[in-house]
Amino acid sequence: MADTAAATPQLLRRVSAGSVLEFMRSSSDVTVTAVMEATGLTRATAIAVCEDLKERGWIRELENQRAFGGYQKGRPARRFELNERAGYVLGMDVGVSKATVVVSDLRGDVLGKSSLPFPDAEISAEERVSVIDRAALMALDSAGASPDSVLAVAAGIAAPVDRNGDVLVTQHFWGLFDVGLKSALRERHGWTVLLENDANLAALGDRWRGAAAGVEDVVVILASERLGAGMLDGGRLLHGSRGGAGELAFLEQVQGVGDTFGIASLARVWAAQALAGKARTSLRAHLQHGGAEAEHVFAAAAEGDAVALKILDRLADRMARVIGAVATMLNPELVVIGGAVANSAGVLLEPIAGKLKEFTATPPRVAVSPLGDSIVTVGAVRAGLDYVERNSLDLELAGAVS
Amino acid sequence: MADTAAATPQLLRRVSAGSVLEFMRSSSDVTVTAVMEATGLTRATAIAVCEDLKERGWIRELENQRAFGGYQKGRPARRFELNERAGYVLGMDVGVSKATVVVSDLRGDVLGKSSLPFPDAEISAEERVSVIDRAALMALDSAGASPDSVLAVAAGIAAPVDRNGDVLVTQHFWGLFDVGLKSALRERHGWTVLLENDANLAALGDRWRGAAAGVEDVVVILASERLGAGMLDGGRLLHGSRGGAGELAFLEQVQGVGDTFGIASLARVWAAQALAGKARTSLRAHLQHGGAEAEHVFAAAAEGDAVALKILDRLADRMARVIGAVATMLNPELVVIGGAVANSAGVLLEPIAGKLKEFTATPPRVAVSPLGDSIVTVGAVRAGLDYVERNSLDLELAGAVS
DNA sequence: CTATATTTATTTTGACTCTAAATTTAGTTG
DNA sequence: CAACTAAATTTAGAGTCAAAATAAATATAG
Numbered sequence: 001m002a003d004t005a006a007a008t009p010q011l012l013r014r015v016s017a018g019s020v021l022e023f024m025r026s027s028s029d030v031t032v033t034a035v036m037e038a039t040g041l042t043r044a045t046a047i048a049v050c051e052d053l054k055e056r057g058w059i060r061e062l063e064n065q066r067a068f069g070g071y072q073k074g075r076p077a078r079r080f081e082l083n084e085r086a087g088y089v090l091g092m093d094v095g096v097s098k099a100t101v102v103v104s105d106l107r108g109d110v111l112g113k114s115s116l117p118f119p120d121a122e123i124s125a126e127e128r129v130s131v132i133d134r135a136a137l138m139a140l141d142s143a144g145a146s147p148d149s150v151l152a153v154a155a156g157i158a159a160p161v162d163r164n165g166d167v168l169v170t171q172h173f174w175g176l177f178d179v180g181l182k183s184a185l186r187e188r189h190g191w192t193v194l195l196e197n198d199a200n201l202a203a204l205g206d207r208w209r210g211a212a213a214g215v216e217d218v219v220v221i222l223a224s225e226r227l228g229a230g231m232l233d234g235g236r237l238l239h240g241s242r243g244g245a246g247e248l249a250f251l252e253q254v255q256g257v258g259d260t261f262g263i264a265s266l267a268r269v270w271a272a273q274a275l276a277g278k279a280r281t282s283l284r285a286h287l288q289h290g291g292a293e294a295e296h297v298f299a300a301a302a303e304g305d306a307v308a309l310k311i312l313d314r315l316a317d318r319m320a321r322v323i324g325a326v327a328t329m330l331n332p333e334l335v336v337i338g339g340a341v342a343n344s345a346g347v348l349l350e351p352i353a354g355k356l357k358e359f360t361a362t363p364p365r366v367a368v369s370p371l372g373d374s375i376v377t378v379g380a381v382r383a384g385l386d387y388v389e390r391n392s393l394d395l396e397l398a399g400a401v402s
Numbered sequence: 403m404a405d406t407a408a409a410t411p412q413l414l415r416r417v418s419a420g421s422v423l424e425f426m427r428s429s430s431d432v433t434v435t436a437v438m439e440a441t442g443l444t445r446a447t448a449i450a451v452c453e454d455l456k457e458r459g460w461i462r463e464l465e466n467q468r469a470f471g472g473y474q475k476g477r478p479a480r481r482f483e484l485n486e487r488a489g490y491v492l493g494m495d496v497g498v499s500k501a502t503v504v505v506s507d508l509r510g511d512v513l514g515k516s517s518l519p520f521p522d523a524e525i526s527a528e529e530r531v532s533v534i535d536r537a538a539l540m541a542l543d544s545a546g547a548s549p550d551s552v553l554a555v556a557a558g559i560a561a562p563v564d565r566n567g568d569v570l571v572t573q574h575f576w577g578l579f580d581v582g583l584k585s586a587l588r589e590r591h592g593w594t595v596l597l598e599n600d601a602n603l604a605a606l607g608d609r610w611r612g613a614a615a616g617v618e619d620v621v622v623i624l625a626s627e628r629l630g631a632g633m634l635d636g637g638r639l640l641h642g643s644r645g646g647a648g649e650l651a652f653l654e655q656v657q658g659v660g661d662t663f664g665i666a667s668l669a670r671v672w673a674a675q676a677l678a679g680k681a682r683t684s685l686r687a688h689l690q691h692g693g694a695e696a697e698h699v700f701a702a703a704a705e706g707d708a709v710a711l712k713i714l715d716r717l718a719d720r721m722a723r724v725i726g727a728v729a730t731m732l733n734p735e736l737v738v739i740g741g742a743v744a745n746s747a748g749v750l751l752e753p754i755a756g757k758l759k760e761f762t763a764t765p766p767r768v769a770v771s772p773l774g775d776s777i778v779t780v781g782a783v784r785a786g787l788d789y790v791e792r793n794s795l796d797l798e799l800a801g802a803v804s
Numbered sequence: 805c806t807a808t809a810t811t812t813a814t815t816t817t818g819a820c821t822c823t824a825a826a827t828t829t830a831g832t833t834g
Numbered sequence: 835c836a837a838c839t840a841a842a843t844t845t846a847g848a849g850t851c852a853a854a855a856t857a858a859a860t861a862t863a864g
Contacts, residue, residue: 074840476811
């Protein structure tokens with residue numbers, strides 16, 4: 001159905017204001033003449049719209065009317081600019097053991113950040129929410145932003161979320177994330193909370209500021225501890241009927257791998273197995289520096305340790321199988337490996353690419369994300385900004401620093 | 403970017419006309435009062451818009467002002483109705499050995515149909531186009547519609563097509579379909595041709611008038627001769643970067659099945675293998691009625707023939723594996739088996755559902771399409787109508803029967 | 805048959821938005 | 835200071851819609 005709202009004359013101004021605001025977001029230090037060219041409006045209208053938007057706080061007028069340096073003829077133009085601090089967006093990465101919150105302005109620049117651990121896995125939903133809330137307030141504080149200037153909150157969780165943002169708990173483990181965050185934060189602060197699967201946000205994040213910049217058809221595999229994929233087709237996130245799109249775990253069972261571990265987890269497990277045996281390996285030395293971490297395996301492999309190299313080979317094989325299956329079904333242009341392990345996983349790219357032809361007729365490019373373990377918060381910010389940009393003209397600004 | 407068109411006052415009328423027309427499409431015999439209620443416009447505007455649309459040919463005014471039978475008080479209302487013959491849509495199913503064309507009015511009712519075989523597989527692209535064109539003109543003739551009243555043509559082909567409607571020939575076989583249909587039909591008749599993968603159209607068709615009516619997340623597997631899937635997530639078709647989304651063939655190689663055959667093909671092959679051996683089977687009798695066709699195998703199975711039952715079991719296993727892989731990755735609510743074989747494939751549903759739990763944690767409902775071998779043309783009509791409905795107000799009507 | 809009730813259609817008025825063209829303003833240049 | 839130039843403002847005109855008042859067409863009651 002079409003928009004239920006009837007086409008009243010005021011709709012025109014909304015449309016005009018929308019395209020002016022959109023243009024402002026993609027540029028800075030803009031004259032009315034530039035607005036006219038970008039939007040096709042006449043000068044009179046362009047000025048009226050700019051004054052509207054300025055009035056409502058979305059843009060500001062610059063003082064120095066004449067552009068810096070370059071001399072120009074004629075009457076100096078008024079100059080406008082997006083008020084990137086008209087409001088803020090919170091991006092959250094809610095994991096099993098900790099919650100991370102970043103504060104972003106309307107251009108997507110991160111102004112504050114805070115990360116708090118959950119005291120232990122058994123705490124109640126209320127306690128989890130309370131930790132998340134505290135992290136949010138700390139992050140806002142460090143950004144110099146007040147809670148009532150938050151325009152949207154986007155949170156990534158490691159459970160299926162459908163396209164309405166509802167969590168569907170069909171596995172016990174996922175109950176960890178079914179904590180009523182939406183209603184809790186709405187009640188406490190009046191915030192609009194968008195829930196989304198963490199891998200889906202990772203996909204948005206990497207397409208925004210990662211390896212997939214500008215790619216329309218891309219799959220981002222969050223591959224550190226568990227495996228989950230965020231899939232974009234034509235730039236749109238796939239959700240499936242109950243948010244279960246991209247839950248790759250079971251796919252691997254089909255292919256005989258039989259577990260749901262990500263790269264870092266598997267590296268740890270396999271390293272431990274090797275050490276339990278009698279293998280001669282420099283891993284032992286590496287692991288004395290602390291617990292068995294994935295990075296130790298990668299370090300040992302870099303030194304040529306045979307056991308570590310074997311583990312890397314198995315990891316590459318596993319990833320190639322997963323990527324091959326995804327590529328056959330969805331034909332993405334690019335598959336990105338993301339998450340904390342992405343920093344070390346670069347060495348896997350070549351072996352993966354080599355094996356990929358065995359598993360798909362349409363091998364995609366494979367890359368690792370440069371966003372590291374902030375990939376989910378970056379994506380959360382993007383999701384929040386998307387919401388704000390779609391709804392700007394319906395949102396009231398309050399308490400923002402102009 | 404936003405629409406490049408500036409927001410002129412005329413835009414309002416376009417929006418209003420769009421929602422009135424949309425309402426007209428979903429109802430018949432409509433009064434202005436009904437339009438007002440559906441669109442939120444006032445009476446004056448609603449009347450003006452209706453008169454616009456009538457003028458331009460999209461709707462007609464009914465003569466009998468008072469509704470039949472039911473007595474009503476007050477001044478009789480003017481009554482309007484979609485002019486379903488304002489123009490026509492062609493839906494094409496271009497296969498390996500024949501081309502089928504149906505003519506549909508703007509309500510999606512099929513008014514004419516024609517099917518022509520390609521003389522042999524080796525004919526040139528020009529000759530293929532010429533056969534398709536002849537089928538189109540015959541279908542139009544049988545519908546009493548003239549070629550210049552065609553508003554859109556949608557054609558399904560058994561090759562990958564990207565979301566711009568471009569064919570990407572990366573396998574020799576697909577060259578059969580790279581015949582320049584778009585430009586040829588545009589040149590000959592001025593038609594707008596939308597190309598799409600046949601399984602994708604099947605998905606649109608089955609969601610429109612098949613087993614998936616109203617389902618947002620559905621996968622339709624065209625399963626007769628070859629396997630191909632049309633996948634809808636949130637009601638949107640998936641294409642992948644080069645149109646390769648849903649090409650399931652290779653997926654099966656991964657899982658050790660090793661060929662690209664559909665249900666009917668496999669039934670034939672396995673039946674032939676069984677007959678080559680010494681198996682005691684009533685299939686022999688069935689097959690004397692003609693070539694080894696899939697339906698014979700289903701018929702023999704219905705009589706309890708052990709060999710035929712074995713074949714059905716293998717088919718169900720194969721389909722369960724394929725559906726399981728798709729379901730794990732995309733989490734559809736429903737998977738539909740479509741194509742000519744769908745008529746017989748109903749008996750496979752139960753065994754497939756039974757095996758499905760082995761292959762996915764999120765088993766979807768499984769159904770067969772009631773559309774049989776017209777599933778692709780139905781979907782093509784839907785695709786054409788979608789185009790017309792999106793672009794109504796930019797299309798000129800000409801030569802239509804009012 | 806007339807008066808009234810009821811529903812629809814039309815007309816009028818006013819508000820909002822946009823474009824286009826003419827005019828004014830605020831600077832630079834010489 | 836005058837000439838020039840680009841931006842801003844003003845004015846006139848047109849398209850669109852809502853709201854309210856008026857007119858038209860029919861059914862029903864008496």
